[in-house]
Amino acid sequence: MTTATPEGLGDALIPVVNKLQDIFSQASLDFKLDLPQVVVIGSQSSGKSSVLESLVGRDFLPRGSEICTRRPLILQLVKLQQGNGAHAPQAEEWGEFLHLQGKKFHDFDKIRAEIQEETARLSGFNKGVSDKPIRLKIHSPHVLTMTLVDLPGLAKVPVGDQPGDIQARIRTMVFEYIRHPTCIILAVSPANADLVNSDALEMARQADPQGTRTIGVLTKLDIMDRGTEATAMLRNEVVPLRLGHIGVVNRSQHDINTQRSMAEACAGEAAFFEEHPAYLEVASQCGTPALARALNRILVDHIRAVLPHIRGRLEDALSRRVVELQVYGHTPPGHTSAQRGALLLQLLDAYAVRYSEMLEGRSEALPVSELAGGARIRHIFQDIFHQGLSSLNPSSELSEEDVRTAIKNTAGVKGTLMLPDAPFELLVRRAISRLLTPALQCKEFVHSELLRIAGQCAPPDIARFPSLQTHLVEAVEEYINTGAAPAERMIKDLVACEVSHINTDHSAFIGGSRAIAVVMERRQQAAGHRDADRDVSPSRDDHSRPPSSIGDLGEGPEAHSNGGRVPIIRNRPRGPVMDTHQAHTAARQGLKGMEPDLLYSPEELMEPARTLQQRNSPHHHQGAQRMASPGPSAVQRHPGTPQSGWFSTLFKGGPEARADYGPASELHQPPYTLRVRDSVSEQESVQVAVTRLLVESYYDIVRAGLQDSVPKAIMHFLVLFVQRGLQQHLIRTLYREELFGEMMQEREDIAAKRASCLAVMGALREALATLDTIPQTLASRINTPHKLSHDGRLLAGQGDSQPLHQMAAYGALPQRSHSYKNLGRAARMAVAALAACTLSDSDCPAPAPFGSSCMQGA
Incomplete structure (x- = not known):
């Protein structure tokens, strides 16, 4: 069964990520997306640029004894497919800068010159540093598809026109790139220095404390002190990393000065690891080809892991931008009066509709975490007004002294023999009048809620027009106030009607005879309780008082039953009497x-x-x-x-x-x-109790009526008045041609924000469309192994079995090499060639005898 190799997956996935980077690298976009990429970090002159050039197989980066990389270089390597056969035409190589789209650079010396010129445009010509990246895409059949970021070296001493805090600035720039979880850190360290003092590994540990996305690269293995070697470092024993360490041998400054070709340098690197006895067992994991394969595999695995997250971020960002665009409006308001009038009419109608939907609970903008709109008005009616009136007790503000005073005042000079009506009506009118205040408060609460809704239901487009917002607020507030006045008059009239006529014929009213019967029954019950207490406690000194004394009424806890409605009559000491x-x-x-x-x-x-x-x-x-x-x-x-x-x-x-x-x-x-x-006669006691009972009975009737009629009055004269007539009022007040120019004038920043939002939405839609092409691309990319050419660069080959270079990348070959570590030089060279070969033993067209070099696969 044919399966896709990591290189095949890389050819499919990495270009997709590169395209996403190109989409979101536009300067006009205010949206940034963290995409998987390999960031190369290291101290100055640690060999970072040489590693990149070895991966590309070309000499194209600025060089020098001082700082050379002064701006981040985002390098996108794109593998070109090469024809099969000995006579197949060779695919050409070229580079392309994002800031010079469409212009191909076939001369890599010109690429170096363009990098230097573009760096000087922002950073100057005297060692200045900038964090604005340069984007370069190189198409070549000799590379593996991947994305690399070359950052300025970690310098400590400023030179030229560099600021005094150059070290802190470069470290901040480096950390900004490597802190993202989608980033793979390629930490370059020279092998001729102590690895525990590596600046690159120190920075990588800050961003990746567990070392799960850091791969170490050891350079300058060929110039280590005599008698020293880096085998322990390559075995991941000194500074352990999850992805391990890979050793490379790059061109020296002498090689660069003598213009030694990259092909010769790659061959020399292979010979170094093949011939050096200390590195034979790790030779398959060293060298630029092994580094390229490892980076390609790691990057592909990383992309496959984060692609679902990337799609989710793109979809969420697009949804937010769609909402944001509604605030800015899809189109400008227009220049003609008819266009502006049509847009104004549309906005006014939308506002009135949204207001009505908020009241009726049909709005899509209603929150789910709190009550809003009409639900708040219902809460005012049911939970505030209704319960507030229910909690009022007329007896709490109607003392016994008040009732007795009212009875005597209404009797005048004549006094009373029977139960009078006047004190009852006087007291109940006063109690009903106190219901006016909570009723008016209920109206005020609803009034405030209508204004609150008015500020919540404005269409997003209205935010574009400050003058329209001002006029709209004034018009809505004026109309709501217009309905508040009749509602207040109606509430006052309802209370006034109740005060004006006391309907003692109401079916729910207790009436005088029933009230007297209830009071007398309560007094008899209280007297019975006192007699029972007197029988149980005969030792009490009660013989000094006449048993029928009026002062006995209401004593003890029984006097407080029924809400304290049984009057208390106290004994007073006898005083002198005048005849x-x-x-x-x-x-x-x-x-x-x-x-x-x-x-x-x-x-x-x-x-x-x-x-x-x-x-x-x-x-x-x-x-x-x-x-x-x-x-x-x-x-x-x-x-x-x-x-x-x-x-x-x-x-x-x-x-x-x-x-x-x-x-x-x-x-x-x-x-x-x-x-x-202070003293109360038995007749007064009965009159007080009956009067209070009558007041409470009638007060309950009036309270229940107002609990029902006041919300109805507010709904009719205020809420429904606003809901039904707001649209016509807005059109009548604001839809006037002389106001079109003033009210439909956009804010100055709206046009720029609309353009930016549309650009980001276009980029997000293009990015999602790019991700949609991944399944078709993967289906068309099957196993296409690679092999090394004679000059050390990667070539395309054919075969269905797993190539040996993949086995080396996954760690299968070090054990095979280790079993032959005691052989002679010829045998060791054969093993190294076998490890570098990309063809399986069955597919090899010319298998070489044991002990000789394989010229087909290496």
Whole structure:
């Protein structure tokens, strides 16, 4: 079965990556894509450029004793297919720069000159460094398809016009390339220096601490000190790397000066590893051909691993750019009034539609992480307004004293015998009036939400036109405010209607008779609980109080049942009682000089029977005489009472009144602020409890009605008013020809951003189309092994079995070579030739005898 070799996969995959690099290398694009590539790093004069030239098989890079690479060089090697047979025409080689597309350089000396000139354009002629890359593509049948990046050498001392921080700048530039996980690091280190001090390996470890994507290259093996060798380093024993180390022998400066050809240099490299006894067992893993195969295989595996991720990034980036383009608009607004008017009408209609969709919950822009649009308005109605009204309790702000005061005030001078209606209506109107504030707050909340929605539903295209945005905001806010005023009037009218007429005939209203029955039942239950407690605890000292005393009502915890609606009546100590004779005597003496507490004793009014019994007793007359003879403090005026004026004189009694009635008959004047007594009669207690129950019953009816009617009023007069009429209002307000020129004026940066976004979208679509060609390309690329020509460069061959150079690349040949390490020189040369051969034993047309060199495959 025919399978694709790593070189065949490289011929299919690496050109795809190279094309992606060309697509996204355009200066006008603001999108960058991290693609798999091999980055060559090393210290200055470590042999980086020589390694690249050996891989290409051509002398084309600038050279010198000082820094030569001053800008990153992205080198794309593209393998050309060569015809089969001895008489097949040789494929030509050429180079092409991305900044000079379409111009082919067949003379590699001119390629070197163009590199120097392009470097000088940005970096100057005096050792300056720039991070702007030069892109060079070389087409040749003698290379394996791959992408290499040559970076400036890691220098430490500035020269020429280099800045003082040249070391930090170069290291920053190098790290920016090698930090990406898609990058393969080719760390070049000279073998004649201590490997643990290698600048290249030190930088590689910063970006790749585990060493999973770093491959080491040892140069200058041929000029190591006599008696030293790098076998341990090549065996990956000194500085272990997952991808290992490969040794190469490049041309020396003397070879360059004497113009030694690359073919001779490759042959000399092969002879060095074949003849050097220390490197025989690792010879198959050394040399430029082995390095080329390893780089090709590693790069292909890396590309296959990251291609799905690359496709995902391209698709995500394209989706984001499509959304971004909607903000900039697909086309300019146009120059004629008709074109601008048509676009304006389209935008206004789109805004109104999006607003309605947000209210109805049909918008595609609604978030999934929070409530938005109409859902927030419903939340205001149900969870804020409805629950807020339900939590209001009229009894919490309606004290017993308030109810008693209302009952007495509404009775006037006549007093009350039965349950009056006036205090109930007074109190319930006041409770209903307090519902107006939360109802208006609900309207304000909905008003704010409508404005919030107005800022969320604008079409992306509107952002292009600042003037249109301003006019649109003003028009929408004006229309929403127009609907807010009728909604507020309707809410006030709803509350006013409830206050104006108290409908006691409502079916849900408890009514007076039922209220009295409920109150009396509660009082009987409370009395029963007190009797039970008295039976259980007979030791309590209760014989001093009459068992039927009104003060017993409401004592104990039972008084607080039913929400505290059972009134509490407290006992007060008995005080002096004034009989009829003393009262007339006081009246004759004048209304002055008496303390209010002596005149308004609660016990006097609550127990008239006791007063009548004591009226004829001698002790009673003695007490009256003592009360009628006040001490010095009795003549003090009550605080807050007017002290002068004819009205105060008339009220208190002047000197003449004191002379007529005598100082012993002076009454206490009423306080300036008069409140109800602390003590409560049984009739008052029942009236208070019934009145509170009636207020609560009717308040619940009104509250339930407002919970239903207020949201309806807001929906009708505000929400639906805005939703149904916004489109016509916008057209009537903004669609005017005299405003077309002002409102449809784009921002200055929109046109440039639209062009950039369209360019990136085009590049992304082209990149995705390029990735779509990979399956067809792989299907057409089957096993096409390679072999070495006599001058040391790779040639194309044929065969279906796995070539030996692939076995060397995968580590199968060192053991084979190791088994012959004790043979003589001729045998070792034969083994080395066999290891370098690309043909299988069965396909070899002229197998050489053992001990001689194979001239077919090597």
